[in-house]
Amino acid sequence: MNQENNQEEKSFWEKLLSIDRRIIFLFIAVAIAVPLFFKVSMHIPVTPIVRGVYDAIEELPAGSKVLVSFDYDPGSMPELQPMAEAFFRHCFRKDLKVIIMGLWPQGPLQANMALEEVFKDEDIKAKNLQYGIDYVNLGFTAGNEVVIDRMGHSFEESYPKDGQGTPLSELPLMKGVKNYDNVDLIYSLSAGYPGTQEWVQYAVDVFHVKLAAGNTAVQAPSMYPYVQTGQLAGVLGGMKGGAEYETVLGIPGIAVRYMFSQAVAHAVICLFIIIGNLAFFSLRKRKRS
Amino acid sequence: MSGEVVGVWIGAILTLGIFSFLYKDNPFYKFSEALFVGVSAGYWFVVIFWQYFLPKLVDNLALAYTELVTNGRIDYHWIYLIGGFLGVLMLLRLFPKVGWLSRWSLAFVVGTTAGLQFTRYLQSNGIIQVKGTILPLFVGGNLHTTVGNIVIVVGTFCGLIYFFFSKEHKGAFGGAARVGIWFLMITFGALFGYTVMSRMSLLIGRMYFLFSNWLGLI
Numbered sequence: 001m002n003q004e005n006n007q008e009e010k011s012f013w014e015k016l017l018s019i020d021r022r023i024i025f026l027f028i029a030v031a032i033a034v035p036l037f038f039k040v041s042m043h044i045p046v047t048p049i050v051r052g053v054y055d056a057i058e059e060l061p062a063g064s065k066v067l068v069s070f071d072y073d074p075g076s077m078p079e080l081q082p083m084a085e086a087f088f089r090h091c092f093r094k095d096l097k098v099i100i101m102g103l104w105p106q107g108p109l110q111a112n113m114a115l116e117e118v119f120k121d122e123d124i125k126a127k128n129l130q131y132g133i134d135y136v137n138l139g140f141t142a143g144n145e146v147v148i149d150r151m152g153h154s155f156e157e158s159y160p161k162d163g164q165g166t167p168l169s170e171l172p173l174m175k176g177v178k179n180y181d182n183v184d185l186i187y188s189l190s191a192g193y194p195g196t197q198e199w200v201q202y203a204v205d206v207f208h209v210k211l212a213a214g215n216t217a218v219q220a221p222s223m224y225p226y227v228q229t230g231q232l233a234g235v236l237g238g239m240k241g242g243a244e245y246e247t248v249l250g251i252p253g254i255a256v257r258y259m260f261s262q263a264v265a266h267a268v269i270c271l272f273i274i275i276g277n278l279a280f281f282s283l284r285k286r287k288r289s
Numbered sequence: 290m291s292g293e294v295v296g297v298w299i300g301a302i303l304t305l306g307i308f309s310f311l312y313k314d315n316p317f318y319k320f321s322e323a324l325f326v327g328v329s330a331g332y333w334f335v336v337i338f339w340q341y342f343l344p345k346l347v348d349n350l351a352l353a354y355t356e357l358v359t360n361g362r363i364d365y366h367w368i369y370l371i372g373g374f375l376g377v378l379m380l381l382r383l384f385p386k387v388g389w390l391s392r393w394s395l396a397f398v399v400g401t402t403a404g405l406q407f408t409r410y411l412q413s414n415g416i417i418q419v420k421g422t423i424l425p426l427f428v429g430g431n432l433h434t435t436v437g438n439i440v441i442v443v444g445t446f447c448g449l450i451y452f453f454f455s456k457e458h459k460g461a462f463g464g465a466a467r468v469g470i471w472f473l474m475i476t477f478g479a480l481f482g483y484t485v486m487s488r489m490s491l492l493i494g495r496m497y498f499l500f501s502n503w504l505g506l507i
Binding site: 022025028029032033036037075076077078079105140141142145146197200201202204205206216217218220221225226228229231237238239240254258261262265266269 | 311312336340341345409410412413417421441479483484486487489490491494495506507
């Protein structure tokens with residue numbers, strides 16, 4: 001009888017190890033999809049690394065100029081777009097002037113999408129923000145890190161005109177903005193190369209500007225050492241970083257909403273890892289004995 | 290039916306087409322994949338032409354030519370001819386007999402990049418990072434910082450020892466190397482965890498698109 005049970009148990013572990021991967025895909029899909037239908041308010045603690053970004057903006061007086069570099073494309077939207085929207089909300093609430101640019105061709109278009117979303121907010125709409133006075137979009141220019149380097153000497157060298165073809169000299173916001181000396185903070189939203197690392201290497205360490213960043217989760221761990229050394233004021237890492245930022249701002253948005261799905265999916269993955277390990281070690285033990 | 294609605298439907302159908310590969314390879318997936326590759330290639334061709342080739346090469350050479358014709362002056366914009374020439378050499382890869390000439394362009398790109406990056410990497414990812422690990426091992430009244438500093442110093446030191454192969458990993462040296470490998474494994478684990486989180490985020494984004502923008506259920 002004991003032997004029979006053993007035999008049954010063995011086949012159970014073996015079955016688990018040879019489970020069809022599509023069953024796991026199904027579990028993950030359900031774990032992600034179902035929580036999207038529920039508005040669960042999760043407790044999201046704000047880490048110091050995210051608070052660094054928040055504080056960097058909070059420290060700026062009204063009218064300060066912030067340069068935002070959109071260095072990503074639609075492929076990274078779920079992670080970076082909520083950060084972009086939250087950042088714009090924060091800046092406009094504090095009456096900061098925003099200069100948008102992109103080192104990726106699709107970057108400035110992502111910025112326009114984020115602006116469109118942010119301008120739907122009643123409190124921001126009430127501010128009657130004007131293009132060219134409160135914000136500008138310089139568009140994309142080719143050259144990767146060379147663009148960052150040249151902007152340290154002159155913005156106009158890299159961007160003689162904005163994204164709509166207006167010369168920089170005709171934009172009221174750009175009057176008096178020659179180079180990094182005339183901006184108070186740079187914010188890099190990045191999904192790879194060129195991105196935050198290049199901003200650190202070519203802007204922070206050469207021209208000593210203050211930089212904060214929002215990165216995809218894949219990229220974020222490579223950026224954390226820059227925070228420890230003071231090269232970065234803070235980093236929003238992936239969707240979780242975006243959710244923390246929305247939380248500290250007090251405007252829970254799409255990233256906070258996504259967090260429940262993220263948490264359930266992670267729990268399911270952890271469960272599968274535990275089951276897989278149990279099955280593996282159990283079978284190994286049996287083989288040895 | 291507005292353009293936006295059509296776009297959402299196309300996006301949703303193609304998303305499902307790509308997802309269908311998770312079940313098994315099929316013509317619907319193949320079509321979606323081929324369409325994605327084709328559209329991407331076309332998109333990048335247009336971007337490179339309008340954002341790189343035209344403004345950086347053609348416009349600058351036109352300026353140089355205008356200056357020469359109107360004022361009879363050879364100005365610095367002619368320097369863009371070098372870039373154009375190297376670009377043409379790169380295309381010679383398409384002709385096996387003279388394909389070797391493309392190596393000149395590659396050599397220029399590799400050399401310039403190496404020269405440009407060397408100092409920047411050394412400064413930002415070398416010197417400043419080394420400086421960042423020279424920390425006090427005890428900070429009075431701040432246990433959190435003390436522990437953090439010890440972890441950074443020990444982790445860096447032992448991690449470096451692991452990669453030192455001129456001495457056999459035995460005794461105290463071997464022990465430090467083993468501690469180093471633990472730090473490395475924890476780091477790789479954290480990196481993998483972040484990668485999983487990133488991929489889950491992308492999947493959440495797609496699911497939200499399907500349920501919200503397409504089906505309107507959320």
